[in-house]
Amino acid sequence: MTKSRGGGWVTMTALIALSTACPPVPEASCRQLCEDGTQCDVASQTCVAAPRPRYLREVPGRGVKIASHDRTIWTASVDPSDGVVVVQQVRDGVRDARHVASPPVLQDRKLALAASAEGVVVVWRNGSDQYEVAWRRLSADVAAWRFATIVADAPYAGTEDFDLVLSNAGAPMLLFRDRAKSVRVLASDALDGAWHLEEVDDGGVTGDGVACADSLRAQPGAGVGFDPDLVRRGELVVAAYYDADCGDLRLARRSAQGWAVTLVDGGDDTEPNMRHGMVGRWPSVAFDAAGGVSVAYQDVSRGRLMFARERSGRFESSVVDAGFELDAFARQRKNIVGAFASLRVEDSGAASIAYFDGTGADLRLATRAAGATEWATRKLLSDGAVGFSAGQVILSDGRQFVAAERLNASGDGFRSELVMLEATR
């Protein structure tokens, strides 16, 4: 399918994949034909990616994702006022924010961000339900971003539920909820390589024999694979996601035989009013030093933060923060906590979860010392409405950073602000 700039047609790939893959053009027309975001490289007579300009405004926080490698932190976020994708690099206190892309505005845009020794990658969904990928090699200039549309060996219909990991060698893997109500993966050996589509979970019976009733699966509008979190440690690849049909938390694990699906938490419907035991939104997965899997997530029905750890092939869940606190009138109030859970488990066994308190609109952190079983929780930030899209990283030097969005009310609406702070340990 092709479309022209001035009446003629060029390839759609050229429109979106603003890279050195552009076909050579006559020198006379090179400057005229290169798309926005590219520039004419006179020497090679090709359209090459233009250096991404600095983002000079306050860095926005909408849908913020945070990733790190070594002692460098990256955040990716969207400016809700104009849809600009902003990627910020922070190293040793030096910040560099770039206007990476201005995709056509989509509602509820989300981003995925991953970093490795090779580079940093951002993914978003375009208006054709395909995923766009932007990446920069760490060896390249900080402004040198490349772009592509993910076209796989089979058709797919992406949604706003997706996540991305990179192997140490930089091979990407994107897990997403397909509109066809299944969880799928797009994998490639390289960002500019060929993408292969894999099935992960069609919502059927899990490997441990748990099924969601057909009547629930048949509901319109729901499905399996919401809020996925994908992690990788060497060859171990695990994803946790929410099954909205049954209100369950599922986990998929990749092996040489393919993907195996396990039920992490099926919810609590034992009490008379727990008709809808829905658990497993905002899951965040982490490996411990031995490769054991843990998941932090929200118990939606009870509005609380949970932690599940795998032991002998089964997950055991416990409450991290039930969301109760006494108010000034000695009433116990219930806060809705646990959204945007972001779990990190260190090699020592110490664990921490950054999360959102929806009642106080606060950013909170739960920590558990190595060898301990009890969690301690505290507010990290409570100034304004803060904590949306919370995420955290732990750098190679042991420092811990938490990022989130703050909404600042003003006379003419709201301003989205990225807040990032180092958590004292």
Place this chain on the structure above:
Amino acid sequence: MRRLVVAMVVAAALLGCDRTEVRSGPRELTTLEPNAVRVLVAPAGIGTLVEIANPDGFTVNFAARALPAEDVVVSVGPLNQDLGVATLSSVTQGDAAIVTTRVESRAIHVPARIVWRGDTWVCRWRVAADEVETVAQLALAAGADGPEFGVTQQPTVTIVNPRVTAIDDCSEVSPLLPADFEDALITYLHDALAEAAANALPASPLDAIGLLRGNVRVTRQSPFANRVGTLVLEADVSERHDALSITQWGLSISMDAATEADRARCAPPTPLSTPPGVGSAPIDPADLSRLGADFAIAASATWLARVAQGATLAGYTCTGLEDARDASVNEEVVPTDDLLLESLGLDHLPLGPFATLVLIPGTLPTVEPKPDQGIIAVTWNDLQLEVYGEVAGARTRLARLVVDAELGLRPVAQVVGVAKFTLASIEVSTDQVDSELTAVAPTQEMLDRWARRTLLSVLEDAFEFPLPIAPPVPVRAVGVQVREQDVVVLLRFE
């Protein structure tokens, strides 16, 4: 056991089955308000109690009876037949009620068994009459499980112009029957109908109405542990000699009742503030006649206030956010656009399409009848009203208002199964507003107007109380009265 079942059914209905666990227990409350609840069943309504206690009609189950005869063995019956009721009426006379039942008399089939020379014939006769009527006189008597209805004497039976016709061909043995066989057959039917008339009376007048009594603990269920509390209700027939009586005005019942609560932690840490009162006033029988009501219930204002306060302490008014399901099946959520959040300075916020309102009581409500205005005034101070919306997909509290509310509840008639009140008036004064997301601070007037409008939408259908009865057939409230010390609901069986 029956009384506990009734009490549990009623208690569950009072507070909503899906949010309630009901358990009965031993009597535990010592200070009962005398005459907290009164019931008056109109004279005609007593007959209706008999009628609804016999949904299949007039049931005759009478054992066979041997008749004297020579050379043959003859027995009449047994008779097992449901007869249709043509009319049923009742009046009171002194301390008794007279129930007159006219049964369908076109075809009463009576069998007879005849044994002759070792052979047995079973033959049937059809008894028809111009009119079959039973008259039972019933009174109240003490029973093992409370007061019971009983007949003061054997019911009388009138069979006008009876006609006996053989249905089956029993000509071989008919000549052997006694000469007065047909008279014996009529006498047998007479006795059978008299026993059936006595058996048709409901054993307990309280069970016939399904009146709440006994001790029940009604526990609020919630996904949130801080909303779990227990309302303790106790009610029983007063021990005074005139607590249960039949008079010319009908069947009168006085109940003593008490209410306490085990506090849910979401509720304010305060005891019930309304002490037990002096009870309800006698019900005016003229009101029943005027509205054609079968019976009426009067509940004292103090008892109602204690139930309202007890329900609040038990967590029943801590509401919202308990249903996490999708909006398409979630009854808690409201369209965000309907909330007019711009009044709170919350416009331009990137919100999801649905929002949820949360109510948390800061004090216990007070209840006061206003008979001159025909309303019940409810004052509820420090009521916390919260709005939650979806921001970035996460449930987020957008604003919290603390308001003092004064509600005027006007009773509504012609409603089935419940005592319904509409919000005749609502006055709201906003004491405090908190929001991390308010762009422009709203004025006090805007806040009050928004809170009033929102409370109105939350509460407009909230004051619909199932009656403290569980009758076997639906009842319709045909009239409601607010009086100085109580509220009277006049009811008719559907």
